[in-house]
Amino acid sequence: MSASKIDPVTEEEKARWPKEPLVDLENPFVDVRGRIQPLLDEAMKSAVWIESAAGSVRANHYHKTDWHYCYVVSGEMEYFHRKTGSEDEPEKVVARTGDMVFTPPMVDHAMHFTKDTVFLTLSRNPRDQETYEADVERVEVISTEGLISWKPGDND
DSSP: OOGGGSOOOOHHHHHTSOSSSBOOOOOOEEETTEEEOOOOOSOOSEEEEEEEOTTBEEEEEEESSOOEEEEEEESEEEEEEEETTOOSOOEEEEEETTOEEEEOTTEEEEEEESSOEEEEEEESSOOSHHHHHHHEEEOOSSOOTTSBOOOTTTTO
């Protein structure tokens, strides 16, 4: 899928987005069989399982049209965010096991993993590399000095 095939963001879609990064989840349904935790009732094109080592950084970018919900399966991350183009220091939110954060388009964001962490990312756009790269712009939200990080070309 090329950049020209990425759906434009609509006002109706924006109206459904959470107002804060840390998402209030619905109460789970619990019975003798166990628990069902509702996460997301939204049209999406990607679900990705991501494992991150303690001391690593992910993101340090923004998306032009993509949004994503990140549900922490286990571990902990410091999630940093600010409006794209802002010179303000990014706000930090700590997300732990069972928490979910939301990132809309045009929000600089970075994740610093303070523990080995597994999270599920549910996204608006497909996650194939061509579509992903057409929609992402890398910025330095937080410094990666002394941390485990990656950028395109590091594996070449």
